[in-house]
Amino acid sequence: xxxxxxxxxxxxxxxxxxxxxxxxxxxxxxxxxxxxxxxxxxxxxxxxxxxxxxxxxxxxxxxxxxxxxxxxxxxxxxxxxxxxxxxxxxxxxxxxxxxxxxxxxxxxxxxxxxxxxxxxxxxxxxxxxxxxxxxxxxxxxxxxxxxxxxxxxxxxxxxxxxxxxxxxxxxxxxxxxxxxxxxxxxxxxxxxxxxxxxxxxxxxxxxxxxxxxxxxxxxxxxxxxxxxxxxxxxxxxxxxxxxxxxx
Ligand SMILES: CC(C)(COP(=O)(O)OP(=O)(O)OC[C@H]1O[C@@H](n2cnc3c(N)ncnc32)[C@H](O)[C@@H]1OP(=O)(O)O)[C@@H](O)C(=O)NCCC(=O)NCCS
Numbered sequence: 280x281x282x283x284x285x286x287x288x289x290x291x292x293x294x295x296x297x298x299x300x301x302x303x304x305x306x307x308x309x310x311x312x313x314x315x316x317x318x319x320x321x322x323x324x325x326x327x328x329x330x331x332x333x334x335x336x337x338x339x340x341x342x343x344x345x346x347x348x349x350x351x352x353x354x355x356x357x358x359x360x361x362x363x364x365x366x367x368x369x370x371x372x373x374x375x376x377x378x379x380x381x382x383x384x385x386x387x388x389x390x391x392x393x394x395x396x397x398x399x400x401x402x403x404x405x406x407x408x409x410x411x412x413x414x415x416x417x418x419x420x421x422x423x424x425x426x427x428x429x430x431x432x433x434x435x436x437x438x439x440x441x442x443x444x445x446x447x448x449x450x451x452x453x454x455x456x457x458x459x460x461x462x463x464x465x466x467x468x469x470x471x472x473x474x475x476x477x478x479x480x481x482x483x484x485x486x487x488x489x490x491x492x493x494x495x496x497x498x499x500x501x502x503x504x505x506x507x508x509x510x511x512x513x514x515x516x517x518x519x520x521x522x523x524x525x526x
Contacts, residue, residue: 289504289506289511290393290513291392291397291502291511291512292343292390292391292392292512292513293399293488293490293500293512293513293515294388294389294390294515295339295387295388295389295401295492295498295516295517296338296386296387296388296518296519296522297385297492298331298332298384298385298387299385300518300519301335301519302519305519305523308519309334309335309519309522309523310334310338312337312338312352312522312523313337313352313353314353314354314355314356317333321333321334328385332382332384332385332386332387333382335382335387336381336388336389338387338522339387339389339522340380340389341353341355342517342521342522343378344367344376344378344391347376347391355367355368360453361453362453362454362457364450364455365378365380374393374394375394376391376393377393377396377397378390378391378397379391379450381400381401381450383401383402384403386401386403386492386493386496386498388492388498390500392502392504392505392510394505394506395502395503396451396452396501396502397451397501398446398448398450398451398452398500398502399450399500399501400442400443400444400446400447400450400498400499401496401497401498402443402496403495404435404436404494404495404496410434410438410439410442411426411434411438413442414438414441417461418441418460419460419461420461421464421466421473422441422464425437425466426438426441436497437467439497440467440489440497440499443498443499444465444472444499444501445463445465446499447487447500448472448485448501451501451502452480462475462476462477463475463479472485480503484503486501486502486504486510487501487502488500488502488512488514490514492516500512
């Protein structure tokens with residue numbers, strides 16, 4: 280797997296793992312890729328499904344980092360920014376590795392690049408309840424107007440399209456939900472961000488992608504690349520065996 284992300288500048292890797300595909304017997308080996316603090320945190324989850332998504336996301340992230348830059352998955356260290364965004368600790372002078380994780384019921388994802396800003400968000404499609412109410416409360420008026428034009432049977436999925444894009448963006452800038460979600464708006468076709476009513480970042484600096492990693496999940500990537508040129512995005516489904524088996 281080392282070859283999968285060789286020649287890393289200008290590249291972006293997005294890995295995901297369908298949690299139900301993991302056999303019961305594989306969980307200990309996946310958990311062994313985490314560091315001790317993460318294993319302790321995993322043990323504190325009340326529901327097994329949350330524990331599994333958490334372990335899957337952190338195992339993905341650590342294995343991705345090691346595939347990219349070498350070393351043992353367990354050895355990566357993170358610092359935490361003002362709004363809680365974990366950042367990879369790298370040696371002085373080494374390339375800045377930017378990793379972001381997301382986990383939801385049944386799916387975990389990790390996105391990695393060098394330099395730049397990156398955010399990823401995954402959601403479970405069945406999480407549609409009360410979605411239009413949520414949009415009215417949190418989204419920009421332009422997004423609510425787009426949702427209102429969508430047939431009711433498709434509105435739940437469209438809501439999650441907006442939601443994952445918005446979360447991916449606020450995660451990329453590191454602010455998370457401390458950033459007001461109504462200060463910027465997406466259009467889906469063409470896929471673009473608009474900063475309104477207050478001017479924000481330059482939309483031209485940002486690149487977004489949407490994925491359907493499984494029939495039941497929505498995923499979005501937000502990226503502000505560090506250099507010029509179109510980045511090469513590798514989006515790959517991983518299995519537990521991929522993560523456990525490679526050294
Ligand atoms: C970051 C945040 C958007 C996560 O959204 P979510 O959909 O619940 O969770 P996801 O699975 O997509 O992402 C969680 C991962 O994002 C990363 N993360 C945490 N804070 C982050 C931030 N500020 N920016 C980017 N990534 C962040 C972590 O790796 C986290 O994984 P972990 O909890 O397993 O360590 C949200 O929880 C948040 O804003 N937290 C910051 C605290 C805050 O501002 N609270 C305000 C309360 S309204």
